[in-house]
Amino acid sequence: MFDFIKKMLSGSNEAEIKRLRKTVEEINALETHMKALSDEEMRAMTDKLRERAQAGEDLDKLLPEAYALVREAAVRTLGQRPFDTQMIGAIVLHQGRIAEMRTGEGKTLTAALPAYLNALTGKGVHIVTVNEYLARFHSEWMGKIYRFLGMSVGLVEHEMETAARQQAYQSDITYGTNNEFGFDYLRDNMVTYKERMVQRPLNFAIVDEVDSILIDEARTPLIISGRGEKSTDLYQRADQFVRRLSEGEDKDFVREEKEKAISLTEEGVRKAERYFNIENLTDPENQELYHHILAALRANVLMKRDVDYVVKDGQVVIVDEFTGRLMVGRRYSDGLHQAIEAKEGVKVERENKTLATITFQNYFRMYKKLSGMTGTAKTEEEEFQGIYKLDVVTIPTNKPMIRKDLNDAVFVSQKAKFAAVVDEIVKRHETGQPVLVGTVSVEKSEFVSKLLEKRGVPHVVLNAKFHEKEAEIVA
Structure with missing residues (x-):
C-alpha cells in the first residue's frame, strides 16, 4: 500500500x-x-x-x-x-x-x-x-x-x-x-x-x-522585552543554595531531561526552608523564591555551557539549537538567563518583562x-x-546524481561512534578528499577536534565561538 x-x-x-x-x-x-x-x-x-x-x-x-x-x-x-x-x-x-x-x-x-x-x-x-x-x-x-x-x-x-x-x-x-x-x-x-x-x-x-x-x-x-525592576541578588543566593543539592528520588531534586523540566523533592523543599529560614516554601508569599530556586536548578543541571550557550566577553550568549550560531542580543525568559549568569559568575542583568511577542x-x-x-x-x-x-x-537535478547516500551507522556508545568517525576522516584525508564534519554542539565539535589533533589531522573548527571567521574558514 x-x-x-x-x-x-x-x-x-x-x-x-x-x-x-x-x-x-x-x-x-x-x-x-x-x-x-x-x-x-x-x-x-x-x-x-x-x-x-x-x-x-x-x-x-x-x-x-x-x-x-x-x-x-x-x-x-x-x-x-x-x-x-x-x-x-x-x-x-x-x-x-x-x-x-x-x-x-x-x-x-x-x-x-x-x-x-x-x-x-x-x-x-x-x-x-x-x-x-x-x-x-x-x-x-x-x-x-x-x-x-x-x-x-x-x-x-x-x-x-x-x-x-x-x-x-x-x-x-x-x-x-x-x-x-x-x-x-x-x-x-x-x-x-x-x-x-x-x-x-x-x-x-x-x-x-x-x-x-x-x-x-x-x-x-x-x-x-523591557527592563524589569526586580533585584538580582536573589539569583545569586538561589545559585549558592542549589549547588548544595543532590539528584535522586530519595534526595533533593529530580529532572526530566527531554522536557528540560526539574522539580524539588520533599527533602529538597525542607532544605530550602531551612536555608532561607522560611516556614513553607509553597506558600504564595514565597512563590518568587521558589521560582528563583527552580531557575537556578535548570541553569546548573539542565543548561550546558558550550552546548546551550557560550560565555563571551563576560556575557552569556545563547547558541541557536538549529544553526549552531550565536544569538547575540537574545535572552532566555522567566529568569533562566539571569540564573545562568549567576551560575557562570558574570554580571546578572535585571529580569526583563515581555512587551511584544510573535512566533x-x-x-x-x-x-x-x-x-x-x-x-x-x-x-x-x-x-x-x-x-x-x-x-x-x-525539482529534478541538472545532471544525474553521482553522490552516494549511505545508510545510518549505529554504535553501542558515544566513544565507539567518535572513534569510527575519526577513523573515517583519517581514511578520507589520506586520499586527499575534503571532509566536512557536522556536530550537534560546540562542545562536540571541540571534542572531535581534540581527537583529530591526536591523530595529526590538520583541520579548522567552525562553531558559534568563531562564527565571525565563517567566510574565511569556508573559503
Missing part, C-alpha cells in the same frame, strides 16, 4: 514537472532575442515590465520575458547561465510553493528570478536566510544582477539604525534573517508614530532552508504570498500543507 502511494505521488510530481517544462520552453525561445540586446536595452526592459506589472497585467504573463531577461543578466554579470531545472524551481517559487532542490543545484540564483519578477509590482520582496553571513553574501552576489537590471537591493542587519532599515525595506528586494524580519515587525507594532515604522505591508517572501524556519522553528517565539509561524502566515526552498521538504509536506497551505514540488 505504501509503495502504491509513493508511486502515485511520484507520478503526480513528474506530471507537474512536465507541465512546467512547457513554460521553460517559452523562456528558452526568448534567449536569442535577449542576447541581442545591449546592456542599456536590457535595463529599459525592466522599466517596460514594471509599467505593465503596475498597470495590473498578470505576472504569469510577464514571467517568460522576465525570466529570460534575468537569465541573460546572470550570464553578463556572474558568468552563470541558470539551468532549465533552476527555471523550473523559479516558476514554482513564483507560484507560492516550495521547491525541493538538492544541495549544489543553485538555490540562490534560482530565487533571484521570482524575486525580480515580483519586485516589478513595486510592493517589495523579502528573501529570508538563516544567518546574517548568508544574507550579506547573497545580497552582494545576486545584487549584481538586480542592479544591472535597474532594481534596488537592500540588506537588513542586526546593528542597523531605523533610517537605514527603512531604506533597506524600501528597496525592490530585501535580504535578511528570519529573526530580523520578525523583530522589525514587532517593533513596528510598538511605535507611536507611523513615520518610525520600517516595514511595508508583507507582500512576498522567499524563505531559504524553509523546513528549518517554517517547521523546526515554527513555534519559536520572538520576544521584545515565526504566525509572522510568515501574514505574507500575501509565501514560498521557500530546501533540500528536504517532501518529508514535511503534510505540515507545510496543513499550516501554511504550501505544496512541495521536487
Whole structure:
C-alpha cells in the first residue's frame, strides 16, 4: 500500500514537472532575442515590465520575458547561465510553493528570478536566510544582477539604525534573517508614530532552508522585552543554595531531561526552608523564591555551557539549537538567563518583562504570498500543507546524481561512534578528499577536534565561538 502511494505521488510530481517544462520552453525561445540586446536595452526592459506589472497585467504573463531577461543578466554579470531545472524551481517559487532542490543545484540564483519578477509590482520582496553571513553574501552576489537590471537591493542587519532599515525595506528586494524580519515587525507594532515604522505591508517572501524556519522553528517565539525592576541578588543566593543539592528520588531534586523540566523533592523543599529560614516554601508569599530556586536548578543541571550557550566577553550568549550560531542580543525568559549568569559568575542583568511577542509561524502566515526552498521538504509536506497551505514540488537535478547516500551507522556508545568517525576522516584525508564534519554542539565539535589533533589531522573548527571567521574558514 505504501509503495502504491509513493508511486502515485511520484507520478503526480513528474506530471507537474512536465507541465512546467512547457513554460521553460517559452523562456528558452526568448534567449536569442535577449542576447541581442545591449546592456542599456536590457535595463529599459525592466522599466517596460514594471509599467505593465503596475498597470495590473498578470505576472504569469510577464514571467517568460522576465525570466529570460534575468537569465541573460546572470550570464553578463556572474558568468552563470541558470539551468532549465533552476527555471523550473523559479516558476514554482513564483507560484507560492516550495521547491525541493538538492544541495549544489543553485538555490540562490534560482530565487533571484521570482524575486525580480515580483519586485516589478513595486510592493517589495523579502528573501529570508538563516544567518546574517548568508544574507550579506547573497545580497552582494545576486545584487549584481538586480542592479544591472535597474532594481534596488537592500540588506537588513542586526546593528542597523531605523533610517537605514527603512531604506533597506524600501528597496525592490530585501535580504535578511528570519529573526530580523520578525523583530522589525514587532517593533513596528510598538511605535507611536507611523513615520518610525520600517516595514511595508508583507507582500512576498522567499524563505531559504524553509523546513528549518517554517517547521523546526515554527513555534519559536520572538520576544521584545523591557527592563524589569526586580533585584538580582536573589539569583545569586538561589545559585549558592542549589549547588548544595543532590539528584535522586530519595534526595533533593529530580529532572526530566527531554522536557528540560526539574522539580524539588520533599527533602529538597525542607532544605530550602531551612536555608532561607522560611516556614513553607509553597506558600504564595514565597512563590518568587521558589521560582528563583527552580531557575537556578535548570541553569546548573539542565543548561550546558558550550552546548546551550557560550560565555563571551563576560556575557552569556545563547547558541541557536538549529544553526549552531550565536544569538547575540537574545535572552532566555522567566529568569533562566539571569540564573545562568549567576551560575557562570558574570554580571546578572535585571529580569526583563515581555512587551511584544510573535512566533515565526504566525509572522510568515501574514505574507500575501509565501514560498521557500530546501533540500528536504517532501518529508514535511503534510505540515507545510496543513499550516501554511504550501505544496512541495521536487525539482529534478541538472545532471544525474553521482553522490552516494549511505545508510545510518549505529554504535553501542558515544566513544565507539567518535572513534569510527575519526577513523573515517583519517581514511578520507589520506586520499586527499575534503571532509566536512557536522556536530550537534560546540562542545562536540571541540571534542572531535581534540581527537583529530591526536591523530595529526590538520583541520579548522567552525562553531558559534568563531562564527565571525565563517567566510574565511569556508573559503
